[in-house]
Amino acid sequence: MLQESPQHIIYTQHGWADDHRHIEYLATQLAAPTSKIVAPNLGYWRTWLRIEPLIDRVDAIATQTHAQHPHTPMRIIGHSMGGLIWLEVLHRHPEWWPQVESLVLVGSPVGGADLARMIDPFGWGIGIARDLGxxxxxxxxxxxxxxxxxxxxxxxxGGSDGTITSCSTQLRHAAVAELPGLSHPALRHHLQVSDTIREFWRDSAQFQCDTCDITAQLIERLQNIEGMTDAHQRDFYRAKVWLKLPNGITLRTWKNPLGIPHIFAASPQGQYLYGGFVGWLHTQKFWQSLREIEQEYS
Structure with a gap:
């Protein structure tokens, strides 16, 4: 009977250099006895190659499950690359959206992983790096x-979980929960993570969402510069003020020893708000975009 009419379908997806066991365990801590857990194991070594076959695999499993339970509400949890895979699957299936009660992205670099961009700055396709960047x-x-x-x-x-920068996880309209002291691997199964998800399922309104004020709009504009990857804030103090906006926000620039241009945004009080960088391939577009921002916001 459980197989015929579960209360929820809980989809979980592991990320790069991992398998399903940790994230599936997390789901078992959350699932009601009448829920069905779907936790595909994509294969440790396959996660080092290309993301498209992994997306296809999850899509096929979810499509089959949805055909078996077409009216059952869905809850989705993705860790790291697993969250990116589910963004792509949902992008393919907007008809599923009304049935998705929640989407939880755990340590997922939705803005692109800076480590991946460093490994493959030109997007040549070095392993999984291009896809994660x-x-x-x-x-x-x-x-x-x-x-x-x-x-x-x-x-x-102070700016990452040791693998993924905090900035790269930012997403407008999404609620945010930051858990100090938890590393990227720990996020897969830690009790604080399951407690946080449980609270979100119970009352999502208690979680603070990203706002859409002028600061958020400016940060989103920076994030949308072609080739932009979110940077760690450790280099924020190296940057020099390039532009001060009428509302007191400053844009600060810096080049690392390899000549990679960085942009940082700071509050009127000088506190870090955002940081990003582009590779050599997009340097010209980077400066062109900054000049456009200067004209728009000055």
């Missing part, structure tokens, strides 16, 4: 505007 904010914002979405991120060094 790609920004999926465009589809993420569209999805989060229709589906209750929660971003869970760790913070072990």
């Amino acid at each position: 790609k920004s999926r904010r465009g589809i993420g914002v569209a999805i989060a505007s229709k589906i209750p979405t929660l971003i869970i991120r760790g913070n072990v060094d």
Whole structure:
């Protein structure tokens, strides 16, 4: 009977260099006895190659499950690359959106992983790096505007979970929960993560969402510069003020020893708001976009 009419379908998806066991365990801590857990194992080594076959695999499993339970509400949890995979699957299937009660992205670099961009700065296709360095904010914002979405991120060094920068997890319309002291691997199964998801399922309104004020709009504009990857805030103090906006926000620029241009946004009080960088391939577009921002916001 459970197989015929579960209360919920809980989809979980592991990420890069991992298998299904940790994220499936997390789901078992959350699932009611009448729920069905779907936790595909994509294969450890396959996660090092290309993301498209992984998306196809999850899509096929979800499509088959949906055909078996076409009216059952869905809850989705993706860790790291698993969250990116589910953004792509949902992008393919907007007809599913009304049935998705929640989407939880745990340590997922929706803006693109900076480590991946460093490994493959030209997007040549070195392993999975090109796919992980790609920004999926465009589809993420569209999805989060229709589906209750929660971003869970760790913070072990003031700007990342040790693997994924905090900035790269940001997504307009999504609620945010930052868990200090939790590393990227710990986010897969930690009790704080399951407690946070449970609270979100119970009452999503208690979680703070990203706003859409002028600061958020400016940050989103920076994030949308071609080739932009979210940077760690450790280099914020190196940057020099390039532009001060009428509202007191400053844009600060810096080049690392390899000549990679960085842009940082700071509050009127000088506090870090956002940081990003582009590779050599997009340097000209980077400066062109900054000059356009200067004209728009000055």
